[in-house]
Amino acid sequence: xxxxxxxxxxxxxxxxxxxxxxxxxxxxxxxxxxxxxxxxxxxxxxxxxxxxxxxxxxxxxxxxxxxxxxxxxxxxxxxxxxxxxxxxxxxxxxxxxxxxxxxxxxxxxxxxxxxxxxxxxxxxxxxxxxxxxxxxxxxxxxxxxxxxxxxxxxxxxxxxxxxxxxxxxxxxxxxxxxxxxxxxxxxxxxxxxxxxxxxxxxxxxxxxxxxxxxxxxxxxxxxxxxxxxxxxxxxxxxxxxxxxxxxxxxxxxxxxxxxxxxxxxxxxxxxxxxxxxxxxxxxxxxxxxxxxxxxxxxxxxxxxxxxxxxxxxxxxxxxxxxxxxxxxxxxxxxxxxxxxxxxxxxxxxxxxxxxxxxxxxxxxxxxxxxxxxxx
Amino acid sequence: xxxxxxxxxxxxxxxxxxxxxxxxxxxxxxxxxxxxxxxxxxxxxxxxxxxxxxxxxxxxxxxxxxxxxxxxxxxxxxxxxxxxxxxxxxxxxxxxxxxxxxxxxxxxxxxxxxxxxxxxxxxxxxxxxxxxxxxxxxxxxxxxxxxxxxxxxxxxxxxxxxxxxxxxxxxxxxxxxxxxxxxxxxxxxxxxxxxxxxxxxxxxxxxxxxxxxxxxxxxxxxxxxxxxxxxxxxxxxxxxxxxxxxxxxxxxxxxxxxxxxxxxxxxxxxxxxxxxxxxxxxxxxxxxxxxxxxxxxxxxxx
Numbered sequence: 001x002x003x004x005x006x007x008x009x010x011x012x013x014x015x016x017x018x019x020x021x022x023x024x025x026x027x028x029x030x031x032x033x034x035x036x037x038x039x040x041x042x043x044x045x046x047x048x049x050x051x052x053x054x055x056x057x058x059x060x061x062x063x064x065x066x067x068x069x070x071x072x073x074x075x076x077x078x079x080x081x082x083x084x085x086x087x088x089x090x091x092x093x094x095x096x097x098x099x100x101x102x103x104x105x106x107x108x109x110x111x112x113x114x115x116x117x118x119x120x121x122x123x124x125x126x127x128x129x130x131x132x133x134x135x136x137x138x139x140x141x142x143x144x145x146x147x148x149x150x151x152x153x154x155x156x157x158x159x160x161x162x163x164x165x166x167x168x169x170x171x172x173x174x175x176x177x178x179x180x181x182x183x184x185x186x187x188x189x190x191x192x193x194x195x196x197x198x199x200x201x202x203x204x205x206x207x208x209x210x211x212x213x214x215x216x217x218x219x220x221x222x223x224x225x226x227x228x229x230x231x232x233x234x235x236x237x238x239x240x241x242x243x244x245x246x247x248x249x250x251x252x253x254x255x256x257x258x259x260x261x262x263x264x265x266x267x268x269x270x271x272x273x274x275x276x277x278x279x280x281x282x283x284x285x286x287x288x289x290x291x292x293x294x295x296x297x298x299x300x301x302x303x304x305x306x307x308x309x310x311x312x313x314x315x316x317x318x319x320x321x322x323x324x325x326x327x328x329x330x331x332x333x334x335x336x337x338x339x340x341x342x343x344x345x346x347x348x349x350x351x352x353x354x355x356x357x358x359x360x361x362x363x364x365x366x367x368x369x370x371x372x373x374x375x
Numbered sequence: 376x377x378x379x380x381x382x383x384x385x386x387x388x389x390x391x392x393x394x395x396x397x398x399x400x401x402x403x404x405x406x407x408x409x410x411x412x413x414x415x416x417x418x419x420x421x422x423x424x425x426x427x428x429x430x431x432x433x434x435x436x437x438x439x440x441x442x443x444x445x446x447x448x449x450x451x452x453x454x455x456x457x458x459x460x461x462x463x464x465x466x467x468x469x470x471x472x473x474x475x476x477x478x479x480x481x482x483x484x485x486x487x488x489x490x491x492x493x494x495x496x497x498x499x500x501x502x503x504x505x506x507x508x509x510x511x512x513x514x515x516x517x518x519x520x521x522x523x524x525x526x527x528x529x530x531x532x533x534x535x536x537x538x539x540x541x542x543x544x545x546x547x548x549x550x551x552x553x554x555x556x557x558x559x560x561x562x563x564x565x566x567x568x569x570x571x572x573x574x575x576x577x578x579x580x581x582x583x584x585x586x587x588x589x590x591x592x593x594x595x596x597x598x599x600x601x602x603x604x605x606x607x608x609x610x611x612x613x614x615x616x617x618x619x620x621x622x623x624x625x626x627x628x629x630x631x632x633x634x635x636x637x638x639x640x641x642x643x644x645x646x647x648x649x650x651x652x653x654x655x656x657x658x659x660x661x662x663x664x665x666x667x668x669x670x671x672x673x674x675x676x677x
Binding site: 016017018019020055058059060079080081085086087089090091093094095096097106107110111154158 | 495496497498499500566568569571572573574575576577578582587590591
C-alpha cells in the first residue's frame with residue numbers, strides 16, 4: 001500500500017492578474033516527498049507559500065509548472081474530488097444553510113451513494129466525534145470547536161487517501177486548540193492516513209508532525225523530523241523560527257585568542273566574548289575572520305559549568321522572567337539580548353551581574369552571508 | 376431650565392419631527408384613498424369626506440363590477456355602467472410582466488455577478504466600471520432606440536416585437552447593471568472557502584453555485600427581486616411606448632390613460648393607484664422572510 005504517498009516535483013505557482021500576466025510567484029520550484037501514512041507539517045510565516053502548496057495538492061489552485069502525484073497517479077489535471085483527498089479549512093467552511101448531517105453527507109450525496117450507506121457512515125463518524133446528538137442543528141448553533149469537529153467529520157466520511165489541513169486550529173481559543181491538536185493527532189494514529197497540515201504555529205508543528213517542512217518566501221528551508229529540526233537547523237531561518245523563546249543568534253567573528261579561538265560579538269558595547277573549544281573549535285577554525293552568526297538555545301546556557309565542554313559568558317541582567325520552575329533571564333549582549341532558560345526557583349534582578357556557561361556541544365555556527373549552517 | 380423640563384423639551388422636539396415625517400408620508404396616501412371613495416371624479420384634495428360623499432363606484436369600476444352612475448343630480452337620472460374589464464386586465468398584465476422580468480433579472484444578474492465575483496478574465500474591472508457608468512444614464516434616453524430595435528425584431532420574430540409583453544420584458548432585462556453590482560457585493564462577503572469545500576466534496580462549479588452560494592445569498596436576491604418588481608409595476612415611459620393597444624397596457628400606463636385631457640377620471644385613477652399597491656405589498660411580505668440577517672453566519676469564521 002503506497003496510495004497515500006504524495007510526491008511534489010519542481011512545483012511552481014505564479015499568480016496572475018485578470019489578463020493572465022504574472023504578478024507574484026508564491027511557490028518557487030519546490031520538491032517534497034511525503035510518505036504514505038506520514039503526518040507532514042508545512043510551517044512558515046504568512047506568505048511563505050505553504051497554503052498555496054496545500055491548495056495545489058487539493059486541486060483548488062492551478063499548478064503553474066511541476067507535478068504533484070498522489071500514490072502512483074499524477075493529479076495535476078484531476079478535479080479535487082478525484083484526487084482522493086479531503087480538506088479541513090481554517091474558517092471551517094461549513095455550509096451554513098444545511099444541517100450538520102447534510103454538511104457531512106453532502107459529498108456522499110453528490111457521489112450518489114446509497115441512502116443507507118450515507119446514513120450509516122455519517123452516524124458512525126458523528127458518534128466517534130461526539131456530534132451524534134446535534135446532527136439536526138445548523139452550524140450557527142455550534143461552538144467553534146464543534147464546528148471544526150464537523151469539518152473534520154466531513155473530511156473523514158469522504159474516506160480519503162490524504163487529509164489536508166489548512167490552519168484548522170487558528171480560529172479556536174487557546175484551550176480548544178490544545179484539545180483539538182491532540183484529537184487530530186489521535187485521529188492520525190487511528191486512521192493511519194497521510195496528513196498534510198499547514199500551520200504558522202511552530203508549537204503545533206513540533207507537537208504534531210512526523211516530519212516538518214519549514215518554508216519561507218516560496219522555498220523549502222528544511223525538511224526533517226521535529227527533533228532534528230530543533231537540534232540541527234540547516235540555516236538561520238529555521239534556527240530562529242523553531243523554538244520558543246527562539247535560539248540566541250549573535251553576530252560576530254571568530255578570532256584567535258590567547259588560549260585558542262574565541263567568538264567575539266561585533267558590537268560597540270556589551271559585546272560578549274565566548275572562548276571556543278572541542279568540536280565547535282574545529283568548525284570555527286574554517287571561518288576565522290569571517291562574519292558569522294553564533295547560535296545557542298536558551299536552555300543550553302546554564303549557571304553551572306559542566307563536564308569540560310562549557311565556556312563562561314559574563315554580562316548583566318536586563319530583564320528576568322520567573323516562570324515558577326524556571327526563569328528566562330535576558331542578559332545584555334551587543335546585538336540584542338542573550339536569553340538563558342535557567343532552572344530552579346532563584347530570583348534574578350535587573351542590573352545584577354551574572355555569569356552563565358555555554359554548552360559548546362550545542363552551538364551552531366552560521367555563515368552570515370549565505371545564512372547556512374557551517375559544518 | 377430644570378433637567379426635567381429640558382428632557383421634556385427634547386422629547387417634544389423629537390416627537391414633532393417624527394410626527395411631521397410620518398404625516399409627510401401618510402397624508403398624500405390618505406388623500407388618494409379618500410379620493411377613491413369620493414362621489415364624482417375629484418382629484419385627491421381632502422382629508423375628510425362627509426357621510427353623503429362616500430361611494431364604491433370607483434372601486435366597482437376598476438374591479439369590473441356593474442354599478443349605476445348618477446347622470447344628473449337635479450333629476451336623479453342614473454345610468455347603468457357596465458365597466459369594461461380593462462383595469463383588471465392591466466393589473467394582470469403588470470403582474471405577469473413584472474414577475475417574469477424580475478425572475479429574469481435575478482437569473483441574469485445572479486450569474487453575471489458570480490462571474491465578476493469569482494472568475495478571472497480580461498477587462499473584468501473595466502467592464503464592472505462600465506456597468507456602473509452605464510447605469511448613470513436614465514433608461515428613458517434610449518427609448519427611441521428601443522422602439523426601433525423592437526420594431527425591427529418584430530418584423531422577424533413577431534412575438535418579441537412592439538406591442539408584446541416579451542418585447543417589454545426584454546427591455547426591462549437590459550437594466551440590470553446596478554443589480555449585478557449589488558449581488559456581486561454580496562457574493563464578495565461570502566468566503567470562497569465554502570465553494571472550495573463544495574468542490575472537494577465533488578460539486579461542479581455550477582453545483583457549488585446553485586447548492587451553496589445561491590441559498591446563502593437569498594437575502595440579496597429577495598431585495599433585488601422586490602426592488603425590480605416595484606420599479607416595473609410603476610414603470611411608465613417604456614411600457615407606454617412599447618405597449619400601445621388598450622388591452623395590453625400595464626397598470627401604470629392604464630392608470631394614466633384614465634387622466635385623459637378631456638375627462639380626468641380622478642376617482643377611478645385613485646382606486647387603481649391604491650390597487651397597484653396590493654401586489655407590491657404581497658410580494659414584499661413574501662420576500663421579507665428571506666431578507667434576514669445571519670443567514671451566512673456560522674459557516675465560516677473570518
